[in-house]
Amino acid sequence: MTADTCHQPGLLSVDQARAQLQLSIAPLSETESLPLELACGRVLAAPARSRLDLPTCDNSAMDGYALCGEAPYVVVGKSLAGHPYRASLNSGECVRITTGAALPDGADRVVMQEQAQLQAGQLLLNKATKAGDHVRYRGEDVRAGDMLLECGRRLGVPDIALLAAAGVGAVTVVRRVRAALLSVGDELRPLDTAPEALGIGDIYDSNRIALKATLQQLGLEIIDLGCLPDQPAAIRDALAQARDRADIIISSGGVSVGEADFTRAVLEELGQLELWRLAIKPGKPFAFGRLPKQNGETLFFGLPGNPVSALVTLYQLVLPALEKLQGVSAEKCQPPFTSRARLLNPIRKSPGRTDFQRGYTYRDDDGIQVVKSTGIQGSHILSGFAEANCFIVLPQHSGNCETGDWVTVEPFRKPLI
Known part of the structure; x- marks a missing residue:
């Protein structure tokens, strides 16, 4: 089996990274x-x-008649939602009643209108009734003072x-999390640049747009710092500015080991690096650190520059950390829901990193959950990501998978859908 060229000793596993992030982040205290x-x-x-009982009174679960005592029954009035029958019923009396209307005093049951008929001024029942039939009792859902949430x-x-x-x-x-967002790269151009104006190797700054769309769905207050060149001074100034304005900084690009990757180095100048280089594919060059400031610290998440890598690491690592920062209870900050599905195509994989391949899962004609890869799985291929509705999660130390194998799938949830 071919060795994974990115399989290097010392890479932190995805589970270890998630656990470390959860332990190292304190929820916001401002409300x-x-x-x-x-x-x-x-x-x-x-x-x-x-603030009150729910339901607020005994009421009818059906359109029909509220009964008191035993048959025969005489209809003496009606009780409508918002317009209750005010008098008490005596044995042998009933009232016409609609769904949600208050049950008159003396009534202990409701007969559905389909199971009764009026004849010569009397209500005749087609079905026997018993106390409690079609009655919603006061407070059966919630009592005043009960803890709701x-x-x-x-x-x-x-x-x-x-x-x-x-x-x-x-x-x-x-309170809302304040998130500063930026991209780093000399090759990045804004979306209003005409295609013919792009130089050789230039690309649109798609990461920042996609990350911003993600964070907006999560209700964060976004500070958009735009796109920065591969210049340490510019990166340093932006991080210093963001540190004083935001709770977190999310950048894409510049955290790898390339000649022009300066973001990680600047982070270590201004603060401290706690996570770097994970056993995840795509997305190995993921960075997490802290920038101290006068009234606390700002968290930094450095995502890879490849677009699929940026979205995968945001989804798998940053979003759970954001939930902790937002104050979501510990039992809710758990790894996402997964299930098993039968693979419809072979997948090539070398041991070394947990692989989040993009897939499409559904139930076949026999009711079996199946999944197939969507397109080429390169970290720069966005079309396959757009066609997918799940990740195919291949464990860190696993190898190739064949057609018919059972694999783990993680259906997309908000904000990817």
């Missing part, structure tokens, strides 16, 4: 109060409790719905 409708995606910094929870739409129903109009959340 803010937000109206509930603006809080989706934010992380709770104070527990949320219900604890600190460290990233609020989703169901959470917002629950809090709104429980009368919670505002929540305390961790």
